[in-house]
Amino acid sequence: MEGKVIVVTSGKGGVGKTTATSSIGAALALEGKRVAIVDMDIGLRNLDVVMGLENRIVFNIVDVVQGKCKISQAAIRDRRIENLFLIPASQSDNKDVLTTSGVERVARQLRKEFDYVIMDSPAGIEKGFENSIVGANEALVICTPDVSAVRDADRVIGLLYSRSLNPKLIVNRIEPARVERGEMLSHEDVLEVLSIDLAGLVPMDEHVLIASNTGTPLVLQNESKAGHAFKRIARRLNGEADLPIEVPTHKTGLWRKLSKTLGLKR
Amino acid sequence: MLSGLLRRFTGQKPSKDTAKKRLQFSLIYDKLELNDTTLTDLQKDIVAVISNYFEIDKDSLELKVKRDDNVSALVFNTPILHVKRKRA
Numbered sequence A: 001m002e003g004k005v006i007v008v009t010s011g012k013g014g015v016g017k018t019t020a021t022s023s024i025g026a027a028l029a030l031e032g033k034r035v036a037i038v039d040m041d042i043g044l045r046n047l048d049v050v051m052g053l054e055n056r057i058v059f060n061i062v063d064v065v066q067g068k069c070k071i072s073q074a075a076i077r078d079r080r081i082e083n084l085f086l087i088p089a090s091q092s093d094n095k096d097v098l099t100t101s102g103v104e105r106v107a108r109q110l111r112k113e114f115d116y117v118i119m120d121s122p123a124g125i126e127k128g129f130e131n132s133i134v135g136a137n138e139a140l141v142i143c144t145p146d147v148s149a150v151r152d153a154d155r156v157i158g159l160l161y162s163r164s165l166n167p168k169l170i171v172n173r174i175e176p177a178r179v180e181r182g183e184m185l186s187h188e189d190v191l192e193v194l195s196i197d198l199a200g201l202v203p204m205d206e207h208v209l210i211a212s213n214t215g216t217p218l219v220l221q222n223e224s225k226a227g228h229a230f231k232r233i234a235r236r237l238n239g240e241a242d243l244p245i246e247v248p249t250h251k252t253g254l255w256r257k258l259s260k261t262l263g264l265k266r
Numbered sequence B: 001m002l003s004g005l006l007r008r009f010t011g012q013k014p015s016k017d018t019a020k021k022r023l024q025f026s027l028i029y030d031k032l033e034l035n036d037t038t039l040t041d042l043q044k045d046i047v048a049v050i051s052n053y054f055e056i057d058k059d060s061l062e063l064k065v066k067r068d069d070n071v072s073a074l075v076f077n078t079p080i081l082h083v084k085r086k087r088a
Helices: A017-030 A061-065 A100-113 A127-133 A147-162 A176-181 A187-194 A206-214 A225-237 A254-261 B002-010 B015-032 B036-051
Strands: A004-009 A035-039 A084-087 A116-120 A138-143 A168-174 A197-203 B054-056 B062-067 B072-077 B080-083
Touching: A004 A017, A004 A100, A004 A127, A017 A035, A017 A084, A017 A116, A017 A138, A017 A168, A017 A225, A035 A100, A061 A100, A100 A116, A100 A127, A116 A127, A127 A147, A138 A147, A147 A187, A147 B015, A168 A187, A187 A197, A187 B015, A197 A225, A206 A225, B015 B072, B036 B054, B036 B062
Parallel strands: A004 A116, A004 A138, A035 A084, A035 A116, A138 A168, A168 A197
Antiparallel strands: B054 B080, B062 B072
């Protein structure tokens, strides 16, 4: 059976695309699936350092598309998680080096060799974005609960719809205490504005930066709340569609209980 | 919490409500943004239809999308030179 190609995109940069891609990919591999993560951010590669595989790059996705090497030569095997592979971006080329037809052809090949192919799209809606979505059957849109990320997500969702992709949303970096204080859009607010299906909710988590500092998979850290959320997203993608979406919460303090009883919360 | 208490006394709205409202408006406006070709095509079509009934000054007409806080409107302004007689 052919695998699925999932594109992870956001429009705006810096909302956690790379973290989401690597974590969901790793979590799917932990579920026993054969997973290839492809860094489509040509010229600005990052997945390799975040995943701690930067020292093992020989070939990259540009080499694969241009026929300079085989997929198996470019795919770096993660030694910590079985069945997880990374095909890195090239750092020297610019984004125009890939053709959509070339990427589409490679995506079809990848589907034959892997259960899941996760494409990490670059920020923006230019050529690099087009190349990332051309071979995709499914799409995930990442946004953070702020006005610029939500607006850009809306634009990207529109573009995905026009390519017959039906994206699902991940709201990242939710800070429950701030949501409760009315300082941050809640996920309900974001969903109401974007009218889109939800793939999952991910809380703000200090472990994300620490994991990327050391290049270790977030999903292997049991204390990480974000890692936990990404694992559940992966399980939902992998057939457990009914697995409930957990809403991030913070510890209940006396003040919160009190103000709730007094009806001070809005 | 304290901030909630404070807000209740000062009647201040939480900032996320403002964010949501601004987002909802800007997303609508973003989608209303027409590119130049659409606008020119629209103008051509409107002129063609109106010319069936009126003789208009094609040089001084004006087509604009006006935006207000709550509504968007398409405004077409043209001087009418003559009313055309309807042919049977």
